[in-house]
Amino acid sequence: MNGSKAWISGCIGQRLNADERAFFADERPWGFILFGRNIGEPQQVRDLVAELKDVRGGDDVPILIDQEGGRVQRLRPPFAPRFPPAAEIGRVFATDEGAGRRAAWLQGRLLADDLLSGYGINVNCLPCLDLPAPGSHSVIGDRAYADSPDVVATLGRAAASGLAAGGVLPVMKHIPGHGRTEVDSHLELPYVRASRAELESHDFLPFAELADLPAGMTAHIRYETLDPDRPATISPIVISQIIRGALRFDGLLMSDDMSMKALQGDMDMLARAAIDAGCDLALHCNGDMTEMRAIASGVPELKGESLRRAERAHAVIRDGAREPAGEGMREEFASLLALTA
Structure with a gap:
């Protein structure tokens, strides 16, 4: 794969058009x-x-998807089996921790x-380590394993x-925690007013426990006690002091989708702000060519510490198993879920 720029597109x-092919070849996103x-x-x-990998020149080009189970499962039957939301796994844990x-x-x-x-897709935006709070918006809801930091960290790591x-x-x-929000960041910018002490003793804990994971995604949330002026994705304070500092996360940090309504402004400026704040990659999802051109113009070549983190994350794709899981695992999984039936 030729040298990449610091973005995901x-x-x-359902197929690439000629403009996309030429654009992606020139602007070299790290993944799709x-x-x-x-x-x-x-x-x-x-x-x-296969087309996306071909246009970037390698079978191990990162191809991302949100395949959590429950409400957030892009591939559904007949493309892939339906899986339960994280909360159902949490209920199995409450019955039998080992199970x-x-x-x-x-x-x-x-x-x-x-x-x-099945498809050659090699990156999944999972686990969701957010902790729901009383009165919070349902955007997280049953996507959370539980409301206990220890349980979420345990099941997220597994x-x-x-x-x-x-x-x-x-x-x-969504680093450093999306669970307290009262609105959906797809539609508007959420605010979290909890103190830093509250956040550190609860919301941040699963991310701190899993800080050794190779990749993470930011939250488009304004934490008023941390940075009252900017959401986490474009906040040097939140990224340097909290994500890289207090949480000690040194993995590949990508933004949440830059085209979500939580962020306002020109796409090139937003992309530049995310990278300047400390994100390694700007993620842009909606496929709008005008916006993609702006994002691509706002990001640099992937280099330095960001390139090191990207290479570490990429090693999971290169080095992982390729043997099918087998029906025995599916049968075992079904039997474990039956514990809460």
Whole structure:
């Protein structure tokens, strides 16, 4: 894969058009992300993934997707089996801790099998380590394993290990914590007013416990006691003092989607602000060519510490298992879920 620029891109449809092919070849995103609009039928998805990899020149080009289970599952039957939301794994853990850890690992491993063996998709934006709070918006809801930091960290690590064992790079989200928000960041900018002490004793803990993971995604949230002027994605204070400092995360840090309504402003300025704040990669998902051109113009070449982190994350894709998981694992997973039936 030729040298990359510091961004990840979506595409508009189910095949690349000529303009996208030329643009991606010139602007060299580190990877690509797929959404529902890109999914028509199984062979088409495989062909699109192959096109995206071809335009960047390598079979190990990162191809991202949000395949959590529950509400957030881009590939659904008949493309891939339906998986439960994280909260259901949490209920298994509450019944039997060993069974819950195994269920979380198996879900990660089986998701990896569906994505990589089925379609060549090699990055999954999982685990979700956010902790829901009373009165918070349902955007997280049952995407959270539990409301206990220790449980979320335990099950999040198991899921991430399962993904990595299957050759799929896990991306933990949304650093440093999305669970307290009262609005959906897809639609507007959320504010969190909790004190730093409250955040450090609760919301931040799962991310601190999993700070050794190779990749993570920011939250488009303004933490008023940390930086009253800027959301975390474009806040040097939050990224340097909290994410890189207090949480000690030294993995590849990508923004959440720059096209979400939580961020306002010109895309080139937003992309530049995210990189200047300390993000390694700017993520842009909606496939709008005008916006993509602006994002690409606002990001630099991937180099220095960001390149080192990207190479470490990329090693999970290169070095992971390629053998199918097998039906025995699926049967075991179903039996563990039955514990809460």
